[in-house]
Amino acid sequence: MSALPDKPAALEVKDVRRSFGPVEVLHGVDLALHSGEVHALIGENGAGKSTIMKIMAGYLTPTSGEVLLNGKPVTFASSEEAENKGVILIHQEFNLAEQLTVEENIFLGRELKRGFFLDKKAMRAEAARLLNELETRVSPDARVSDISVSDKQMVEIAKALSRNARVLIMDEPTAVLTTREAEVLFRQIERLKAKGTAILYTSHKLDEVARIADRITVFRDGSRVVVANTGEMTEDQMAQAMVGRELSNLFPPKVIPANAETVLSVKDFSVGSIVTNASFDLKRGEILGFAGLVGAGRTELMEGLIGVRQSAGQVEINGNPVSISTVSDARRAGVVYLTEDRKGRGLLLRKSMRENLTLLALNRFGRLAIDSKGEDKALGKAISEFDIRAPNRAVLVGNLSGGNQQKLLLAKTMLAEPEIVIIDEPTRGIDIGTKQQIYNFIQNLAASGKSIIMISSEMAEVIGLSHRVVVMRSGRVTGVLSGDEINEDLIVRHAMGLEGKVAA
Amino acid sequence: MTVDSATSTAPRQGFRIDFHIWGPVVALLALIALGAFLNSNFLSYGNVTNVLARSAFIGIIAVGMTFVITSGGLDLSVGSMAAFIAGVMIMIMNGLVPSMGVGWGVILVGMLVAIVVGFAAGLVNGLLITQARIEAFIVTLGTMGIFRSLITWLANGGTLSLDYGVREVYRPVYYDGLLGVAWPIIVFAAVAILGEIIMRKTPFGRHCAAIGSNEQVALYSAVHVNRVRLMTYILLGILVGIATIMYVPRLGSASSSTGVLWELEAIAAVIIGGTVLKGGFGRVWGTVVGVLILSLIGNILNLANLVSPYLNGAIQGVIIILAVVLQRQKKMER
Numbered sequence: 001m002s003a004l005p006d007k008p009a010a011l012e013v014k015d016v017r018r019s020f021g022p023v024e025v026l027h028g029v030d031l032a033l034h035s036g037e038v039h040a041l042i043g044e045n046g047a048g049k050s051t052i053m054k055i056m057a058g059y060l061t062p063t064s065g066e067v068l069l070n071g072k073p074v075t076f077a078s079s080e081e082a083e084n085k086g087v088i089l090i091h092q093e094f095n096l097a098e099q100l101t102v103e104e105n106i107f108l109g110r111e112l113k114r115g116f117f118l119d120k121k122a123m124r125a126e127a128a129r130l131l132n133e134l135e136t137r138v139s140p141d142a143r144v145s146d147i148s149v150s151d152k153q154m155v156e157i158a159k160a161l162s163r164n165a166r167v168l169i170m171d172e173p174t175a176v177l178t179t180r181e182a183e184v185l186f187r188q189i190e191r192l193k194a195k196g197t198a199i200l201y202t203s204h205k206l207d208e209v210a211r212i213a214d215r216i217t218v219f220r221d222g223s224r225v226v227v228a229n230t231g232e233m234t235e236d237q238m239a240q241a242m243v244g245r246e247l248s249n250l251f252p253p254k255v256i257p258a259n260a261e262t263v264l265s266v267k268d269f270s271v272g273s274i275v276t277n278a279s280f281d282l283k284r285g286e287i288l289g290f291a292g293l294v295g296a297g298r299t300e301l302m303e304g305l306i307g308v309r310q311s312a313g314q315v316e317i318n319g320n321p322v323s324i325s326t327v328s329d330a331r332r333a334g335v336v337y338l339t340e341d342r343k344g345r346g347l348l349l350r351k352s353m354r355e356n357l358t359l360l361a362l363n364r365f366g367r368l369a370i371d372s373k374g375e376d377k378a379l380g381k382a383i384s385e386f387d388i389r390a391p392n393r394a395v396l397v398g399n400l401s402g403g404n405q406q407k408l409l410l411a412k413t414m415l416a417e418p419e420i421v422i423i424d425e426p427t428r429g430i431d432i433g434t435k436q437q438i439y440n441f442i443q444n445l446a447a448s449g450k451s452i453i454m455i456s457s458e459m460a461e462v463i464g465l466s467h468r469v470v471v472m473r474s475g476r477v478t479g480v481l482s483g484d485e486i487n488e489d490l491i492v493r494h495a496m497g498l499e500g501k502v503a504a
Numbered sequence: 505m506t507v508d509s510a511t512s513t514a515p516r517q518g519f520r521i522d523f524h525i526w527g528p529v530v531a532l533l534a535l536i537a538l539g540a541f542l543n544s545n546f547l548s549y550g551n552v553t554n555v556l557a558r559s560a561f562i563g564i565i566a567v568g569m570t571f572v573i574t575s576g577g578l579d580l581s582v583g584s585m586a587a588f589i590a591g592v593m594i595m596i597m598n599g600l601v602p603s604m605g606v607g608w609g610v611i612l613v614g615m616l617v618a619i620v621v622g623f624a625a626g627l628v629n630g631l632l633i634t635q636a637r638i639e640a641f642i643v644t645l646g647t648m649g650i651f652r653s654l655i656t657w658l659a660n661g662g663t664l665s666l667d668y669g670v671r672e673v674y675r676p677v678y679y680d681g682l683l684g685v686a687w688p689i690i691v692f693a694a695v696a697i698l699g700e701i702i703m704r705k706t707p708f709g710r711h712c713a714a715i716g717s718n719e720q721v722a723l724y725s726a727v728h729v730n731r732v733r734l735m736t737y738i739l740l741g742i743l744v745g746i747a748t749i750m751y752v753p754r755l756g757s758a759s760s761s762t763g764v765l766w767e768l769e770a771i772a773a774v775i776i777g778g779t780v781l782k783g784g785f786g787r788v789w790g791t792v793v794g795v796l797i798l799s800l801i802g803n804i805l806n807l808a809n810l811v812s813p814y815l816n817g818a819i820q821g822v823i824i825i826l827a828v829v830l831q832r833q834k835k836m837e838r
Contacts, residue, residue: 327726348717359725
């Protein structure tokens with residue numbers, strides 16, 4: 001398409017390897033970014049995408065192999081050096097000083113000066129120009145802590161633009177954006193492309209990749225498995241290249257309970273201004289998937305349900321109306337919630353496994369004094385039941401791998417002996433082997449008569465596991481799908497608001 | 505609890521890790537050895553009783569402070585709170601003498617008042633922090649000024665003195681004891697032992713550590729975050745009341761200079777003892793060791809002629825900073 005084969009790549013890595021300690025995570029990969037080209041890098045979590053991006057932007061050095069800037073070998077001693085040479089990485093977690101204004105952030109570290117003093121006027125004008133170019137309404141004087149996530153993304157991009165980025169590397173820029181915000185971002189990407197910027201970006205949204213990328217590189221397990229022009233690959237082929245096997249094998253066969261009674265019934269449930277009049281039912285032994293774009297209000301709905309957020313509406317459990325205003329109310333009603341934010345809300349990273357395991361159900365281990373022998377026993381049981389792999393029992397939870405943390409979080413939640421389990425993004429940031437274990441586990445839970453609500457942004461997961469699927473868009477339930485309706489096309493149409501509201 | 509986990513994560517560093525855990529104890533033993541070496545009177549019954557009884561006030565408060573800090577809070581108001589409680593207690597006891605006469609009745613009422621006022625003061629701090637969602641530092645900085653100003657106002661800028669008759673009856677609470685152990689020491693020991701058990705063995709202690717580690721995780725794990733927080737401040741308020749009960753018979757008076765800097769001594773003792781200032785991990789026995797270290801430094805300087813006793817504060821300062829440096833090393837090893 002727009003690649004110019006005779007000109008050297010704007011930024012290129014050749015046969016790059018990288019090890020962390022004894023573990024090699026990149027096994028000699030090549031990747032070339034050309035001016036005026038949008039290059040998508042896709043792959044599963046842990047495939048090495050972040051590592052290669054960090055190497056290209058000077059945050060990491062390769063263990064071997066070379067980095068070429070405009071055809072000449074370079075070594076970036078730091079990310080600062082890379083930025084000075086026009087290579088800029090926008091992190092998934094933003095690098096913004098929350099208490100400073102937008103303008104101060106854009107010029108942080110390279111403030112414009114007049115003599116000894118800051119040239120406020122020039123900085124403000126330049127910041128306003130950049131933001132205007134990006135079509136955002138955010139004011140240069142706004143404090144970053146007060147602006148929305150998507151505006152923060154725009155500030156990051158403005159910051160990159162102000163540094164005259166010739167190579168822009170973006171780590172999952174659309175993960176936090178709404179569809180409309182993503183459209184603005186895509187227009188900006190087009191514009192930067194037209195100006196000759198080389199762009200590398202990663203995304204898990206394959207439809208988006210197919211739309212805006214010119215070339216696609218697929219990573220799997222630290223190696224490059226495919227590089228192709230966009231038109232040459234279907235989304236299915238991309239997914240298969242990423243996973244390296246048929247997706248369907250990942251999921252256990254569905255066992256849909258027949259004529260099960262309704263255990264949870266939610267009617268006209270609203271959470272602040274985020275969720276409006278959501279209604280759905282959950283049956284015993286059912287896995288009810290919740291699909292929708294990030295920001296559709298799925299997490300907020302569940303957080304309202306368990307009493308972490310203020311909510312209004314009717315909730316019935318086993319036919320009896322319940323009122324839940326704290327997590328312990330929810331627990332008493334037999335409802336538990338596994339957060340998507342394992343590290344921020346799920347586990348105490350600086351505590352041992354034992355203290356984490358029993359925190360939710362601590363009253364099962366004695367009201368007055370804690371029965372630590374009982375706790376140890378419970379931990380032993382959890383380790384074998386959930387196949388938690390830890391070097392020893394005293395290890396701090398922060399030192400466990402994501403998969404083992406997730407298993408511990410599952411064990412912690414199940415210790416509360418719930419009837420209804422809400423799992424938010426069950427496999428985020430987890431390798432494929434553990435994913436399969438967790439899928440089997442969810443399936444077994446349902447088969448044993450527990451009722452499961454599963455929020456997931458991974459389409460394959462929703463389709464592969466759910467007995468029925470609730471689709472949400474902008475805080476409303478837009479459809480409830482079952483049987484053959486559970487397919488990518490229909491889910492996406494509902495999530496995008498293309499289908500009319502289906503009666504629940 | 506977590507102490508063990510810290511050791512076993514990095515067994516290679518055996519000796520140094522042990523020092524992190526036992527560091528305060530080693531320092532305390534070294535101080536005792538130094539004191540005994542410098543002055544033969546150091547280990548005498550009189551001196552030991554004196555040091556321990558004087559540490560009891562700060563010690564009782566510091567035990568409560570351990571819970572507050574472990575759950576991620578802070579209370580700067582305890583020194584002024586003690587002065588305020590002492591003032592109110594003395595005024596009420598003096599006021600009751602005409603009607604109740606001089607005797608234990610008046611003193612028991614005074615003690616009750618101390619605990620009730622301590623409870624109320626802790627409740628105010630706790631509610632402002634948990635319900636009005638103001639930072640603990642700000643709230644207690646404010647109440648610190650308020651309590652200090654109230655006692656100055658109550659004493660009209662001077663000193664509130666306890667009725668001489670009552671003072672004679674009350675005196676033994678500080679100066680006498682049971683089987684040769686002074687009452688303040690007994691109360692301090694009881695508070696410390698109870699505190700240690702609560703911190704280690706009860707859901708309340710576990711919840712404090714969880715909240716201090718990560719409030720969000722605690723919230724999502726069905727911990728009543730606000731209730732537990734509030735309880736730590738109330739517990740501390742009650743303990744300040746108990747400390748004041750032991751303190752009033754010592755001098756029999758209260759003034760605007762009563763309890764000055766107690767808050768910083770209590771916080772310092774907690775930190776020296778290995779509790780993490782940011783919260784998430786606390787140990788009461790460490791706090792007790794911290795209190796003893798701080799008071800022994802003063803005592804040794806007074807007994808020996810090596811260094812001027814005026815440098816007491818400087819040496820305490822060095823010890824506090826050293827303790828935090830050791831804590832940080834522990835973090836980096838992880």
